[in-house]
Amino acid sequence: MYAIFKREFLSYFRSPVGYVAISIFSFLAGFIFYSQFSYGTVNIGSEVISLRSFFVIIVPIITMGLLAEDKKRGTDILYYTTPVSLFNVVAGKVLAAFALYAVMFLNVVIHIIVTLACGGQFGVGAVGTIIVFFFMAFMFISMGMFASAITDNQIVSAIVAFIFILITQLLTMMSEYAGTAVTSLASTIGIKSESASSAGSAVKNFVGWFDPFAKTQDFRLGVFSVSALIFLLSIGILFLYMTYRVLEKKRWSQA
Amino acid sequence: MIEINNLVKRYGDKKAVNGISFTVNDDEVLGFLGPNGAGKSTTMNIITGYLSSTSGTVKVNGHDILEEPELAKKEIGYLPENPPLYTDMTVKEYLDFICDLKGVSKDKRKKQLDRIVSLVKISEVYDRLIGNLSKGYKQRVGIAQAMVGNPSILILDEPTVGLDPNQIIEIRKLIKSLAKSHSIIISSHILSEIQEVADRVVIINKGKVAAIDTVSDLSKRLSGQTKLLMTFKGPLKEGIGKVRTIPGVQSVVPRLADSKFSQLEITIVSDSSADIRSAIFYMMANESWPILEFRSLDPSLEEVFLSITAR
Numbered sequence: 001m002y003a004i005f006k007r008e009f010l011s012y013f014r015s016p017v018g019y020v021a022i023s024i025f026s027f028l029a030g031f032i033f034y035s036q037f038s039y040g041t042v043n044i045g046s047e048v049i050s051l052r053s054f055f056v057i058i059v060p061i062i063t064m065g066l067l068a069e070d071k072k073r074g075t076d077i078l079y080y081t082t083p084v085s086l087f088n089v090v091a092g093k094v095l096a097a098f099a100l101y102a103v104m105f106l107n108v109v110i111h112i113i114v115t116l117a118c119g120g121q122f123g124v125g126a127v128g129t130i131i132v133f134f135f136m137a138f139m140f141i142s143m144g145m146f147a148s149a150i151t152d153n154q155i156v157s158a159i160v161a162f163i164f165i166l167i168t169q170l171l172t173m174m175s176e177y178a179g180t181a182v183t184s185l186a187s188t189i190g191i192k193s194e195s196a197s198s199a200g201s202a203v204k205n206f207v208g209w210f211d212p213f214a215k216t217q218d219f220r221l222g223v224f225s226v227s228a229l230i231f232l233l234s235i236g237i238l239f240l241y242m243t244y245r246v247l248e249k250k251r252w253s254q255a
Numbered sequence: 256m257i258e259i260n261n262l263v264k265r266y267g268d269k270k271a272v273n274g275i276s277f278t279v280n281d282d283e284v285l286g287f288l289g290p291n292g293a294g295k296s297t298t299m300n301i302i303t304g305y306l307s308s309t310s311g312t313v314k315v316n317g318h319d320i321l322e323e324p325e326l327a328k329k330e331i332g333y334l335p336e337n338p339p340l341y342t343d344m345t346v347k348e349y350l351d352f353i354c355d356l357k358g359v360s361k362d363k364r365k366k367q368l369d370r371i372v373s374l375v376k377i378s379e380v381y382d383r384l385i386g387n388l389s390k391g392y393k394q395r396v397g398i399a400q401a402m403v404g405n406p407s408i409l410i411l412d413e414p415t416v417g418l419d420p421n422q423i424i425e426i427r428k429l430i431k432s433l434a435k436s437h438s439i440i441i442s443s444h445i446l447s448e449i450q451e452v453a454d455r456v457v458i459i460n461k462g463k464v465a466a467i468d469t470v471s472d473l474s475k476r477l478s479g480q481t482k483l484l485m486t487f488k489g490p491l492k493e494g495i496g497k498v499r500t501i502p503g504v505q506s507v508v509p510r511l512a513d514s515k516f517s518q519l520e521i522t523i524v525s526d527s528s529a530d531i532r533s534a535i536f537y538m539m540a541n542e543s544w545p546i547l548e549f550r551s552l553d554p555s556l557e558e559v560f561l562s563i564t565a566r
């Protein structure tokens with residue numbers, strides 16, 4: 001696993017990808033921190049929460065090549081014909097992408113140090129947002145990795161990852177819309193308004209159940225929920241498992 | 256030693272490999288021959304564990320490739336048709352990565368890599384990016400990759416394709432030197448190439464084994480097919496007539512004729528053991544028709560199949 005991890009992590013810096021991702025992140029983090037700082041009140045928690053909105057750009061950049069590039073170059077044959085197991089391949093690659101995220105996050109560490117040095121606050125709520133940030137990074141990277149497994153075209157992989165993450169980020173809004181739509185649909189076909197609105201809220205709750213942002217919103221207040229973290233972890237592992245299956249299936253392909 | 260038993264690979268309705276069985280003995284070079292699309296690469300991909308067969312078994316030194324994949328894969332070094340190279344790494348970094356993948360321990364690594372690098376002659380490009388290497392060097396790095404981990408079996412899929420003649424000779428030499436300590440399966444669609452390096456030949460066509468034979472026996476079988484190509488300065492029709500009169504000549508087919516010279520393809524009767532080349536030479540000299548080119552024609556793969564399946 002370490003071999004794959006090392007190669008994959010270093011390959012970010014053999015191409016522009018690693019530098020581009022780190023630059024974008026540093027610019028965004030620096031910009032957010034600077035605007036807070038210039039107002040005189042720094043809130044690391046809200047900086048980290050703002051940075052979450054950029055998963056949709058940064059994750060596809062760092063995951064698009066993970067497996068697609070191997071397939072295109074023909075180097076994926078090494079994973080099947082050497083004693084290394086496919087599990088280790090998947091694990092090594094996801095860790096490499098995750099490690100790049102950790103490197104990017106050093107920006108925020110610097111901001112924390114600056115904040116503390118200037119006598120600012122770094123409370124338990126901010127710690128909560130950072131924990132959520134990393135669990136979400138893992139989940140989105142897994143989605144991106146799956147997108148990279150199903151194609152040998154990096155652009156397609158990036159677009160698919162972008163769509164996955166976008167849908168996840170819009171789940172809060174989508175659950176509202178779905179609920180309202182069901183309620184109004186139910187009233188127009190003559191169902192009593194009470195049942196109509198309860199059907200609507202049931203749909204809203206159902207769609208909203210999958211929303212990782214709603215599940216973790218109390219972390220910023222210092223209220224931690226283990227089940228929410230397990231949820232993020234499970235979705236991530238689910239996508240990694242699907243990635244593994246896609247790789248394994250290639251061997252048995254009938255086409 | 257590799258034992259391949261009744262291998263079948265089905266793609267939808269089409270059987271790419273249809274019941275192939277053969278064995279490769281220790282320290283033997285086995286030529287794997289067939290036209291493009293015969294199932295060579297598919298078979299090799301199955302032997303190395305890259306693809307799974309629909310049915311049939313592959314045993315590598317007694318380890319089944321599906322049941323004990325890690326043990327089986329340790330015994331095999333594979334150079335696929337397109338060498339699996341990371342163009343963004345240097346040769347050194349790449350071979351180091353392969354050592355990691357194959358689990359070569361740190362203390363043995365340097366010695367092993369030194370040996371491989373000097374054997375395949377890539378020391379002068381060791382610190383260069385693979386993406387910047389010529390095709391011949393890339394192919395050698397591919398072979399080096401296959402040799403990492405000291406596998407007892409090397410499987411090389413068309414190792415000389417796309418190389419220039421000098422590089423082909425170099426790679427052949429390399430394969431011959433490797434043959435002393437490895438079992439090697441080498442595939443090609445060129446008969447003469449296989450004849451030079453292999454001890455035994457498996458010929459496959461349309462997913463089935465057409466023949467398994469030693470190289471010398473194969474040549475004997477093909478001796479009935481001897482053909483000569485001659486280009487001479489002189490009239491075509493008279494030339495055909497004259498050559499036909501020589502005993503042992505079965506047929507004479509005109510290949511090419513223009514104002515400057517004529518070209519004939521001469522087939523010699525299978526039971527004729529006599530060398531008729533000198534007879535032809537003296538006859539042409541008598542007629543004052545200078546011979547511009549005179550050579551024997553290698554049988555094409557199609558002819559090999561015809562002669563093999565005809566018997």
